[in-house]
Amino acid sequence: MINKLDEALRFQQTVLNLRGARQELLSSNIANADTPGYKARDFDFASALQNAVAGSAGKLPLVTTSAEHLAGYTGSNASGTPALYRRPDQPSADGNTVNMDVERAQAADNALHYEASVNFLSARLKDMTTVLQP
Amino acid sequence: MSLFNIFNIAGSGMAAQSQRLNVVASNLANADSTTSSNGKPYRAKEVVFSATPMGAADAQGVKVVSVAESTAPMKLVYDPGHPMADENGYVSMPNVNVVDEMVNMISASRSYQNNVDVLNTSKTLLIKTLTIGQ
Numbered sequence: 001m002i003n004k005l006d007e008a009l010r011f012q013q014t015v016l017n018l019r020g021a022r023q024e025l026l027s028s029n030i031a032n033a034d035t036p037g038y039k040a041r042d043f044d045f046a047s048a049l050q051n052a053v054a055g056s057a058g059k060l061p062l063v064t065t066s067a068e069h070l071a072g073y074t075g076s077n078a079s080g081t082p083a084l085y086r087r088p089d090q091p092s093a094d095g096n097t098v099n100m101d102v103e104r105a106q107a108a109d110n111a112l113h114y115e116a117s118v119n120f121l122s123a124r125l126k127d128m129t130t131v132l133q134p
Numbered sequence: 135m136s137l138f139n140i141f142n143i144a145g146s147g148m149a150a151q152s153q154r155l156n157v158v159a160s161n162l163a164n165a166d167s168t169t170s171s172n173g174k175p176y177r178a179k180e181v182v183f184s185a186t187p188m189g190a191a192d193a194q195g196v197k198v199v200s201v202a203e204s205t206a207p208m209k210l211v212y213d214p215g216h217p218m219a220d221e222n223g224y225v226s227m228p229n230v231n232v233v234d235e236m237v238n239m240i241s242a243s244r245s246y247q248n249n250v251d252v253l254n255t256s257k258t259l260l261i262k263t264l265t266i267g268q
Contacts, residue, residue, distance in 0.1 A: 024192065024193050030147070033248065
């Protein structure tokens with residue numbers, strides 16, 4: 001029974017986790033809109049969700065031939081999907097690639113999707129409680 | 135948790151922008167200060183922003199690493215009657231560019247507003263999350 005519950009809720013839970021991580025990344029971009037040399041970052045949500053649902057970490061480990069070798073930095077990631085750099089459409093002289101319009105639009109979109117997932121999760125729980133009524 | 139970390143990121147952005155606004159206020163107030171605590175004319179100051187990791191590896195906040203003095207040449211004004219005039223009758227006026235400062239002020243205030251909006255969105259999402267299952 002417990003694993004059925006987990007199965008029913010896991011997908012939306014994964015979505016919420018990823019949406020939260022993405023919101024954090026977008027807020028970093030907005031906070032650093034005036035930092036010289038800062039490169040805006042984001043991750044591809046669709047592939048991140050696929051990786052997270054499939055349970056596969058999408059990063060390649062560094063091959064080591066000796067125990068003395070360092071493990072290597074495989075890049076930061078949100079559930080196995082690395083955060084990539086945005087391609088600047090209007091590069092600025094100070095090397096900053098944050099486009100505030102894009103970031104704000106993506107943040108609003110992400111927040112809306114987060115709320116939608118919260119609603120779906122709530123509806124799922126409501127369904128369950130309805131079934132449990134005597 | 136990523137959504138809580140947004141408070142730190144947006145907060146660091148707000149703190150940095152308000153310090154920038156503070157420096158702008160200082161520059162505008164001292165646009166005509168021909169002398170300062172070190173006996174020399176006031177020099178325009180500028181904040182230097184730097185991205186700094188905050189919590190997770192992906193999350194970057196902002197930090198003011200230093201407040202640098204502008205190296206622009208001083209404005210020389212011919213005013214032989216001025217107490218700070220040199221032997222040729224010129225007074226060194228501060229190298230504050232009022233237009234630059236006004237632009238800086240508007241930019242700082244807009245960036246501050248963006249960070250406030252990000253913080254509010256994150257708060258809304260957290261409150262929404264607390265309603266799961268109600």
